[in-house]
Amino acid sequence: MFKIYNTLTRSVEEFKPINPPNVGMYSCGPTVYDFQHIGHMRRYVGDDILIRVLKYNGFKLHHVMNITDVGHLVSDSDTGEDKMEKGAKKFGMSVWDIAKKFEEQFKNSCKALNINLPTGTNLMHATDYIPEQIALVKKLEEKGYTYKTEDGIYFNTSKFPDYFKLSRQDPEELKKGARVEFIEGKKNISDFALWKLSPKGESRQMEWESPWGVGFPGWHIECSAMSMKALGNHFDIHTGGIDHINIHHTNEIAQSEAATDKVPFSKFWVHHNFLIVNGEKMSKSLNNFYTVQDMINKGYDPLALRYLYLQTHYRQEMNFTWESLSGAQSAYKKLINDTKNWDLPKVGCAEFEERFLNAVNDDLNMSKALAIMWELIKSDYPSSAKSQTLRRFDLVLGLEIFAERKIEIIPQNILDFVSEREGFRKVGDFRASDEMRKKIRDLGYDIQDTKEGPVVTKI
Ligand SMILES: [Zn+2]
Known part of the structure; x- marks a missing residue:
């Protein structure tokens, strides 16, 4: 329930x-x-x-x-x-x-x-x-x-x-x-x-x-x-x-x-509830305003940030610090490492699945769900069983634990160039627009113009 x-x-x-x-x-x-x-x-x-x-x-x-x-x-x-x-x-x-x-x-x-x-x-x-x-x-x-x-x-x-x-x-x-x-x-x-x-x-x-x-x-x-x-x-x-x-x-x-x-x-x-940074409200004037792209630029995996969010209950204020994000990144890396050589999934661990379901169904108690996940990982069940159960957990956690993942996020500076190029195209300055396309290509990204607007892909 x-x-x-x-x-x-x-x-x-x-x-x-x-x-x-x-x-x-x-x-x-x-x-x-x-x-x-x-x-x-x-x-x-x-x-x-x-x-x-x-x-x-x-x-x-x-x-x-x-x-x-x-x-x-x-x-x-x-x-x-x-x-x-x-x-x-x-x-x-x-x-x-x-x-x-x-x-x-x-x-x-x-x-x-x-x-x-x-x-x-x-x-x-x-x-x-x-x-x-x-x-x-x-x-x-x-x-x-x-x-x-x-x-x-x-x-x-x-x-x-x-x-x-x-x-x-x-x-x-x-x-x-x-x-x-x-x-x-x-x-x-x-x-x-x-x-x-x-x-x-x-x-x-x-x-x-x-x-x-x-x-x-x-x-x-x-x-x-x-x-x-x-x-x-x-x-x-x-x-x-x-x-x-x-x-x-x-x-x-x-x-x-x-x-x-x-x-x-x-x-x-x-x-x-809100997120604050080092005990203060996030704002540009305090220079503590961060986007997901800022995290990526600093070498963090965005899913480590997702992991960090899960540690605080959604109705509580969350205090963001770089130490806490580093901690979440280590935990996230450990999660991927500890589970990568597990056997293929077979019958899961019913006991853990029931406890996990109870935690998430209790007003979304995600920090408890994470604790149950780690208990499962450390348990003596065969890895095939743990693998099956952890895959089920990840339907909720969304941490892409078993996914072959390469991060393909278009950096903000490229997106800025793309919208600048759109500006040139709108006023019919196709020379400037072509130059901008070349500049973007040199930075490793390609643009396709579609009916819905430009689509950017990594070359
Ligand atoms: Zn509204």
Whole structure:
């Protein structure tokens, strides 16, 4: 029996899907305006483990993730700069190219960490679902949940009595704190934008026509519109980082349940804790901001980082240090070495398989699962039996223990050259583009231009 902590009920519950054995799961994905760092990636490994454990238990997954490629504002309170436009300025590219560049970087990091991302229409780009978002706002408007201000359409949270059911915040405390910047015309401090109008006299790189005027969707509406499009208005699991609880997921619940009257919007809410570096928040200004590519450049195997993530429970804060990563790399190398000459798999070790299943089913206790794995490796069972059982374990761990693996990750500098070349191609400067291709070739990589964009391979 698989048990998982549900933020909605604040308890570890038995997982029972709405329509067994099918499970609908929505993950809030990255906003692709800058590099995804190892803190972000911890969360996606966490989701990957959750999916693998569900499959291990025989459930059939329909997993969907969004890519936020449309601008939303830096602050949660609908003020401040637009993240995508900010990224575009910073890197001197268009918002559309920024989105492409950092989606690619995210996908490369996932590949390196052996994360199985949704593919095809299950990886949903916010800009592909603008009509669905507008339709949802219209529905809320028709049902009387919205009002208009100078700068957009807002959700009136006082009309939704269960607004604080996920965050369990005290509205009075919230008012006292008043850390949320107040926007002119907003009726309640927790009200949030569903549709923002483009500022008068200012043209944005991303904006769309709507019944309320030219503008762009509020951040939260995309996740409601896309999750319901893919999974229906009532599904099993919604995941994100703990920073999503108070605002993003709270707003998703309000606008989805208000629109459909179907409660709950998602049955389970799973939230992953943060990663800090040497006891401090990771940030560029503290010079402790690392990507998966940085780890590879320093000679670490990305799967050693995956191993390191597994050592801390997903609901606990994880403190990253280089010593801990070196420790994980040694353990990971030992794991590969200790098992490489084992006999071919035969009947497995039932006792260990049962204990492992109990550990992962207990709210994803992965550090215990790793301890059981090492106990198995050191045990006196014949290696053929251990080999069979360890292969089963690796379906969940995803450490590629028996895989013939060569790491083929395209370095960031090559990816930068590729997007620079795309820029030349777009303006028809084919001489510069050919020169760039040659430069990339000299560095050992080849580009093929396809309908979906350039594909880079190692020569
Ligand atoms: Zn979301």
